[in-house]
Amino acid sequence: xxxxxxxxxxxxxxxxxxxxxxxxxxxxxxxxxxxxxxxxxxxxxxxxxxxxxxxxxxxxxxxxxxxxxxxxxxxxxxxxxxxxxxxxxxxxxxxxxxxxxxxxxxxxxxxxxxxxxxxxxxxxxxxxxxxxxxxxxxxxxxxxxxxxxxxxxxxxxxxxxxxxxxxxxxxxxxxxxxxxxxxxxxxxxxxxxxxxxxxxxxxxxxxxxxxxxxxxxxxxxxxxxxxxxxxxxxxxxxxxxxxxxxxxxxxxxxxxxxxxxxxxxxxxxxxxxxxxxxxxxxxxxxxxxxxxxxxxxxxxxxxxxxxxxxxxxxxxxxxxxxxxxxxxxxxxxxxxxxxxxxxxxxxxxxxxxxxxxxxxxxxxxxxxxxxxxxxxxxxxxxxxxxxxxxxxxxxxxxxxxxxxxxxxxxxxxxxxxxxxxxxxxxxxxxxxxxxxxxxxxxxxxxxxxxxxxxxxxxxxxxxxxxxxxxxxxxxxxxxxxxxxxxxxxxxxxxxxxxxxxxxxxxxxxxxxxxxxxxxxxxxxxxxx
Amino acid sequence: xxxxxxxxxxxxxxxxxxxxxxxxxxxxxxxxxxxxxxxxxxxxxxxxxxxxxxxxxxxxxxxxxxxxxxxxxxx
Numbered sequence: 332x333x334x335x336x337x338x339x340x341x342x343x344x345x346x347x348x349x350x351x352x353x354x355x356x357x358x359x360x361x362x363x364x365x366x367x368x369x370x371x372x373x374x375x376x377x378x379x380x381x382x383x384x385x386x387x388x389x390x391x392x393x394x395x396x397x398x399x400x401x402x403x404x405x406x407x408x409x410x411x412x413x414x415x416x417x418x419x420x421x422x423x424x425x426x427x428x429x430x431x432x433x434x435x436x437x438x439x440x441x442x443x444x445x446x447x448x449x450x451x452x453x454x455x456x457x458x459x460x461x462x463x464x465x466x467x468x469x470x471x472x473x474x475x476x477x478x479x480x481x482x483x484x485x486x487x488x489x490x491x492x493x494x495x496x497x498x499x500x501x502x503x504x505x506x507x508x509x510x511x512x513x514x515x516x517x518x519x520x521x522x523x524x525x526x527x528x529x530x531x532x533x534x535x536x537x538x539x540x541x542x543x544x545x546x547x548x549x550x551x552x553x554x555x556x557x558x559x560x561x562x563x564x565x566x567x568x569x570x571x572x573x574x575x576x577x578x579x580x581x582x583x584x585x586x587x588x589x590x591x592x593x594x595x596x597x598x599x600x601x602x603x604x605x606x607x608x609x610x611x612x613x614x615x616x617x618x619x620x621x622x623x624x625x626x627x628x629x630x631x632x633x634x635x636x637x638x639x640x641x642x643x644x645x646x647x648x649x650x651x652x653x654x655x656x657x658x659x660x661x662x663x664x665x666x667x668x669x670x671x672x673x674x675x676x677x678x679x680x681x682x683x684x685x686x687x688x689x690x691x692x693x694x695x696x697x698x699x700x701x702x703x704x705x706x707x708x709x710x711x712x713x714x715x716x717x718x719x720x721x722x723x724x725x726x727x728x729x730x731x732x733x734x735x736x737x738x739x740x741x742x743x744x745x746x747x748x749x750x751x752x753x754x755x756x757x758x759x760x761x762x763x764x765x766x767x768x769x770x771x772x773x774x775x776x777x778x779x780x781x782x783x784x785x786x787x788x789x790x791x792x793x794x795x796x797x798x799x800x801x802x803x804x805x806x807x808x809x810x811x812x813x814x815x816x817x818x819x820x821x822x823x824x825x826x827x828x829x830x831x832x833x834x835x836x837x838x839x840x841x842x843x844x845x846x847x848x849x850x851x852x853x854x855x856x857x858x859x
Numbered sequence: 860x861x862x863x864x865x866x867x868x869x870x871x872x873x874x875x876x877x878x879x880x881x882x883x884x885x886x887x888x889x890x891x892x893x894x895x896x897x898x899x900x901x902x903x904x905x906x907x908x909x910x911x912x913x914x915x916x917x918x919x920x921x922x923x924x925x926x927x928x929x930x931x932x933x934x
Contacts, residue, residue: 493911628889643890648910651894660898677891713891 332373334516334602335555335845342369346512347541347609355533362507362530362610369512370475377474380439385506388484391432392491392498392505398425399494429492433485440481443473448694476515478691482641483509487523489645496524504531511612513603517596519617519637526612534611543817544608549835550806551601556843558799559595562587564787564850570755573765578772581752581765583783589751590800593621595855596635615640620807625739627708627746638691642684650680670717678710685709692754697762701753708746795842863925866903870895876921883915893918900924906931 332339346365350358371378402421406414450466457464487505491498499505507530508523509515569576569584576584597618607614615637624630631639650656656676664672689702723730749766756762777783784790809816820831845851867876874887882888888896896918897908906928917927 490911493909495911629886632886632889644910644913647890648894648913652897652908652910657898657901673895677894680894681891 332369334599334606335552343606343609350610351536355535358533359504359507359531362511363503366507366510366512366515370510370515373516374475377472380443380474380477381480381510382506383439384436384480384484385502385509387432387435388488388509389499389502389505391428391435391488393500394428395425395488395491396498398428425492429488432488436481436484436488439474440477443469443471443477445690445694452696476517479518479520480509480515482520482638482645483522486520486641486645490523499523499527507531511607513606513612514614517599517603518635519600519603519615520641521615521637525615529612537611539821540611541609543821544605546817546820546832546835547601547605547608549605549839551598551603551605552839552843553799553835554594554598554601554803556839556845558796558803559591559598560844560849561788561792561796561799562591562594564792564844565783566591566755567850568786570757570765573756573761573768577768578770578774579777580774580783580786581769583778585748585752585755585765585769587796588755589748590796592751592754592855593618594799594803620811622744622747623740623807623811624743624747625736626712627705627743628712630743630747631705638688642688646687647680647684650683651676656680674710674713678713681706681709695758697753697756697758700759701750704750704753792844860921860925862903863928864921866899867896867921867924870899880920883919888918896924900928904928904932 332342342365346361349365350361353361367378370381398421402417406417409417447468450468454464454466457466487508490496504527505523508521508527511521511526511530514521566584566588569580570588573581600617604614604616617636617638619633619636621630621633624633656679660672660676663675667675685702685706686699687702688705689699692698692701728735752765753762756765783793788796806816820828823831864876868874871887871892874882876882879885879887893913897913900906901908908927908931912927912931917923
């Protein structure tokens, strides 16, 4: 069930009506039933995987709780040394338990998402080395949202292990946390401490909150249906037949793909956050105006923020702060220059993060390279930073000035677009072909001679994309200046307010790229 | 506090740690510099900062970092 389909809106309406007509205490049950009805409708028998995940994290959480309780009892009356020894033993046991939970939860994801990839690649390597045979592949589909809810499940048991909060005794609460229907398909990847209680408590009907949720949904629909799905037509024309295009065709397709992915993914987040807001649930934001970033690191702090946050909190920090890594850092510090000692440990931990980020997106070499592409840029930036600083100081460049910052934004935008080209192409071969072809034919004339109108979209479509982009930019600028657009609209008088509401709804209904003249375009991140 | 300021300036020279109120929001400290600072703090003050302690509230300014160090020393 796509978030842009009419079925979804009927489903949402039914869920909202049921939610608010029953007593507050039981409202979370409506969300739970609606979420698993949504899941079953979309994934049928694959619902077993998310249920398995709920059961395992529930049991692992309780196990970790039990160990803590037993430890508190056992340490009573012990002297300091004995307490220390017992604590070390308990820590080892807890570590084993949490790792068991992590492994159990990752097994379905790894098997269903990556088994065929590794099987295929190993067969290829085997054949290349003269070893015959073919490794088996499976024919299962990927359960809905498995890449998202697995990370949420792992965050839950990791936080219980770390003592951030106690494990819940209610498995249905966990089931709702993992399966909440607005965030199950594309995230945002939730954290139990921020989301658990919000989902569980019964919220009162609040007219202002509900209307603001609906507004956000329509803004998301505008970005997806009016802008992204139109841009997708041009993008698909070029990328699906990339050997026949070069120069500005590829440049425009790359820029439009960046716009498509941003409008679509952030639009989807607006729809899901708006849906959740109707129930009084505030999901974590996933985007914060990423294209004003001055560095690629900043870009990733503003783009798919909950994924970046997950890798930071559950991969980067645990690796960087682990005992063995700390020992290694100290050794490096003693033997190498302060500069190397500063860079090397961080670069090693970052490798795991970016390899993981890449492969999380999909089981293929190009996704791994997509992650490592950003890794290389970041490490190169860290390595060359002192050199650039010296050069800029000598040239007396004002590094806090507006011009310098604008150039940084442009540089980051170029890096991100090249990353998007890699992300959209089918494989590394087509990426290199398209990248080279951008420079092989400087056909600037196609921008003005109407050639771009033969790419599946007409003048009207291009005008709509540009107007949509202008609105997205205006919304971004206002947001960056701290303006809450929805509250500002709510503060207008009734006439202005309803004109704006109608304008947005009509823009989606009239200008949306749906119906017989347009292909049905799904959500890109829903495939992950 | 002086010892802490010296340590922070050693890791990230040129930052006005004394007066900066939002080291995280302004992007002065990213995850890499936080890991460096944590390593130094652990060594210098004989504490063990774990991933759960690494939240913006504990690193937003020098006072917050100082409070974290004191809390962990008391534990």
